[in-house]
Amino acid sequence: MVAKFELSDDSVVVIIGTGSGGGVLANELAQKGIKVVALEAGGRYLPDDYINDEWDSFGQLAWTDPRTTSGDWRVARDFKNLPAWIVKAVGGTSIHWAGASLRFQEHEWKAATHYGHVAGANLLDWPIDPVEMEPYYVKAEAKLGVTRTENRPGLPGNNNYKVLEKGALALGYKEVSTGHMAINSIDYDGRMSCQQTGFCFQGCKWGAKWSAAYTDIPRGEATGNLEVRDHCHVARILHDDKGLASGVEYFDKDGNLQMQKAKIVCLAGNSIESPRLLLNSASAMFPDGLANSSGQVGRNYMRHTTGSVYGVFDKPVRMWRGTTMAGIVRDEARHDPSRGFVGGYELETLSLGLPFMAAFLDPGGWGREFTTALDSYENMAGMWIVGEDMPQETNRITLSPTLKDAHGLPVADVHYDDHPNDIAMRNHAYARGAAIYDAVGATRVLPTPPYPSTHNLGSNRMSEKPRDGVVNRNGQTHDVANLFISDGSQFTTGAAENPTLTIVALAIRQAEFIAGELSKGNM
Amino acid sequence: MDTREGPKGLTRRQLLSRATAAGASFVIGSGFMAARDAAWATELTALKSTTFATLVQMARDIYPHDRIGDQFYVLAVKAYDTAEAAPVIEAGIAALDQAARGRGFANYLETGWERDRVDILRDMERSDFFQMIRSNLVTGLYNQKAVWPVFGYEGESYSKGGYIHRGFDDIDWL
Ligand SMILES: Cc1cc2nc3c(=O)[nH]c(=O)nc-3n(C[C@H](O)[C@H](O)[C@H](O)COP(=O)(O)OP(=O)(O)OC[C@H]3O[C@@H](n4cnc5c(N)ncnc54)[C@H](O)[C@@H]3O)c2cc1C
Numbered sequence: 001m002v003a004k005f006e007l008s009d010d011s012v013v014v015i016i017g018t019g020s021g022g023g024v025l026a027n028e029l030a031q032k033g034i035k036v037v038a039l040e041a042g043g044r045y046l047p048d049d050y051i052n053d054e055w056d057s058f059g060q061l062a063w064t065d066p067r068t069t070s071g072d073w074r075v076a077r078d079f080k081n082l083p084a085w086i087v088k089a090v091g092g093t094s095i096h097w098a099g100a101s102l103r104f105q106e107h108e109w110k111a112a113t114h115y116g117h118v119a120g121a122n123l124l125d126w127p128i129d130p131v132e133m134e135p136y137y138v139k140a141e142a143k144l145g146v147t148r149t150e151n152r153p154g155l156p157g158n159n160n161y162k163v164l165e166k167g168a169l170a171l172g173y174k175e176v177s178t179g180h181m182a183i184n185s186i187d188y189d190g191r192m193s194c195q196q197t198g199f200c201f202q203g204c205k206w207g208a209k210w211s212a213a214y215t216d217i218p219r220g221e222a223t224g225n226l227e228v229r230d231h232c233h234v235a236r237i238l239h240d241d242k243g244l245a246s247g248v249e250y251f252d253k254d255g256n257l258q259m260q261k262a263k264i265v266c267l268a269g270n271s272i273e274s275p276r277l278l279l280n281s282a283s284a285m286f287p288d289g290l291a292n293s294s295g296q297v298g299r300n301y302m303r304h305t306t307g308s309v310y311g312v313f314d315k316p317v318r319m320w321r322g323t324t325m326a327g328i329v330r331d332e333a334r335h336d337p338s339r340g341f342v343g344g345y346e347l348e349t350l351s352l353g354l355p356f357m358a359a360f361l362d363p364g365g366w367g368r369e370f371t372t373a374l375d376s377y378e379n380m381a382g383m384w385i386v387g388e389d390m391p392q393e394t395n396r397i398t399l400s401p402t403l404k405d406a407h408g409l410p411v412a413d414v415h416y417d418d419h420p421n422d423i424a425m426r427n428h429a430y431a432r433g434a435a436i437y438d439a440v441g442a443t444r445v446l447p448t449p450p451y452p453s454t455h456n457l458g459s460n461r462m463s464e465k466p467r468d469g470v471v472n473r474n475g476q477t478h479d480v481a482n483l484f485i486s487d488g489s490q491f492t493t494g495a496a497e498n499p500t501l502t503i504v505a506l507a508i509r510q511a512e513f514i515a516g517e518l519s520k521g522n523m
Numbered sequence: 524m525d526t527r528e529g530p531k532g533l534t535r536r537q538l539l540s541r542a543t544a545a546g547a548s549f550v551i552g553s554g555f556m557a558a559r560d561a562a563w564a565t566e567l568t569a570l571k572s573t574t575f576a577t578l579v580q581m582a583r584d585i586y587p588h589d590r591i592g593d594q595f596y597v598l599a600v601k602a603y604d605t606a607e608a609a610p611v612i613e614a615g616i617a618a619l620d621q622a623a624r625g626r627g628f629a630n631y632l633e634t635g636w637e638r639d640r641v642d643i644l645r646d647m648e649r650s651d652f653f654q655m656i657r658s659n660l661v662t663g664l665y666n667q668k669a670v671w672p673v674f675g676y677e678g679e680s681y682s683k684g685g686y687i688h689r690g691f692d693d694i695d696w697l
């Protein structure tokens with residue numbers, strides 16, 4: 001059943017990357033009868049392969065090819081070669097993700113309009129409006145089986161959630177729940193319900209959490225229209241003398257350079273690799289990189305304003321038991337500049353196992369201040385801050401002038417400086433998070449710095465006008481009509497919400513657009 | 524006076540008299556190390572015994588957990604006992620002893636209070652040697668499954684069916 005296409009077949013759509021964006025797009029196109037070759041740098045791993053062990057799983061799934069960092073963000077100091085935590089595997093980061101699936105709030109589609117001028121920020125309205133997105137959100141929620149949408153019940157709250165809920169309600173917060181999760185609370189779509197194993201970040205061994213790896217990818221393959229080639233690292237997107245994309249060059253399993261022809265190329269390598277690939281595809285016709293006449297490729301990189309708060313109590317919590325992101329407080333997600341910043345943030349429960357807690361609690365920290373906190377690991381509750389960060393032109397992905405990867409390709413440098421708005425928001429969130437735990441009797445509160453970026457956004461952003469961004473409202477690059485961006489890098493702004501539901505909704509929408517264009521003979 | 528039997532039939536007193544270590548571990552002869560409670564013993568191949576004992580103490584001072592036995596710290600730094608790593612470690616520990624002498628102590632191991640040893644470490648916190656030891660300890664120590672129970676961490680849970688029937692929501696003090 002699984003399709004096999006010739007390298008010389010120039011009628012196929014080539015998708016680069018098979019994560020939340022690329023994996024969904026591949027299936028959606030295949031379901032519509034469109035022939036797709038999906039190239040994925042990583043290998044194939046299914047629930048049986050996932051490992052309930054943080055470092056072993058990281059070694060199995062994470063993207064560990066070299067990258068460099070710069071800028072004043074703390075990640076550049078603490079994890080200078082690991083700016084981001086991303087998966088390199090068929091299914092991409094949808095294997096690691098926690099499953100929090102939130103729609104943007106209406107005003108967040110039009111951040112420039114609602115927030116006004118913010119010095120140093122390169123804010124822009126999305127060229128899409130919320131009404132238009134509504135049906136795609138409905139489809140995405142059905143695909144992912146998001147709890148508390150349609151008639152899918154919420155998940156039960158674990159210990160970590162109960163602590164959060166009690167503290168949040170005590171402070172008067174109202175929007176407190178076990179959230180909208182792409183984790184089955186009941187059997188759904190042929191997958192079983194959550195067994196509360198607590199290794200959501202390591203890949204769900206029960207398949208209770210949605211991941212493209214074992215849903216969209218095999219379903220797309222079953223149509224006979226999708227061929228997924230794993231261990232294939234795309235090196236360059238090629239174009240013809242009319243400036244249209246004509247195919248891609250990639251290193252196959254054995255390290256041999258291959259060339260796959262294409263009718264359409266869709267790039268979905270996540271917000272660090274996608275701009276890197278466009279920049280690495282520079283040619284005589286496109287000396288600054290492909291689709292980069294605006295100079296915006298790689299710019300406006302966003303990663304959400306993040307941080308964590310861990311509370312220590314005099315009795316056990318055992319936060320690692322059960323769903324990692326088990327609940328949410330949404331009251332602070334509103335836009336309310338009286339707090340001293342624009343945009344808002346969500347507070348979501350989070351738990352790390354002991355090995356990751358040791359690595360991430362206070363990177364570089366040592367001595368008794370550090371170890372007494374870990375000694376209380378069993379009595380800790382944890383939450384993660386995720387808020388809207390400001391797009392800044394100077395926060396950008398560039399090619400390292402010196403460092404190359406195993407294929408000899410220049411690696412990505414990730415530059416990020418916190419905007420004053422980000423810092424004000426993070427400090428506000430630290431204080432509110434601490435207050436929540438204090439309200440339940442915390443004996444100690446630990447404001448924990450950001451981890452390597454799990455949400456990577458914006459580096460090929462969507463804009464109405466070609467000069468302001470890289471792609472139009474359909475994710476089609478302004479410069480190259482048959483080249484699309486299909487991952488989180490097309491985000492115009494980041495909103496306060498975890499991005500994947502929106503990435504998936506945009507991929508479903510883009511598949512419709514591409515199918516429409518093909519049937520009209522426009523490609 | 525404590526006359527408990529130590530490892531290899533030596534009394535605790537004899538051990539103490541032969542030990543160069545004021546800290547947790549004892550050097551017995553050359554190339555063989557044992558803990559006071561015989562919970563661990565390790566054969567050295569490249570590092571000097573005193574160097575290794577100092578390294579173990581340094582590891583404990585960086586990440587002190589009073590409920591974690593020496594054997595885990597030993598395991599966490601044992602990887603440095605190779606011909607390749609030895610020169611860097613010998614030099615680093617020599618610098619550590621030098622710093623201790625600069626503060627009026629005989630050497631690092633014989634600096635009796637953790638507070639004083641931590642002051643010595645703070646002075647060298649930015650050195651490559653310190654950073655190498657510290658950062659490798661993060662996985663070297665905390666990724667040992669055998670230490671997890673000390674922290675209450677239960678590790679792998681899939682094979683036990685997750686926590687759905689094993690207390691994912693059993694908090695009873697809220
Ligand atoms: C621990 C963790 C928890 C998370 N939790 C949540 C959550 O609860 N909610 C939420 O909304 N989001 C969450 N996220 C974020 C979410 O996983 C990502 O936003 C999303 O998966 C990004 O989708 P993407 O398509 O942009 O990229 P990815 O899913 O990262 O896919 C990119 C793929 O492209 C491949 N690739 C890259 N370059 C090349 C190349 N040159 N050639 C071939 N292949 C290439 C990569 O190997 C990868 O498989 C989490 C992320 C992490 C790490």
Ligand code: SF4
Binds near residue numbers: 197200323
């Ligand atoms: S807690 Fe639930 S969703 Fe998370 S890994 Fe376990 S079974 Fe899967």
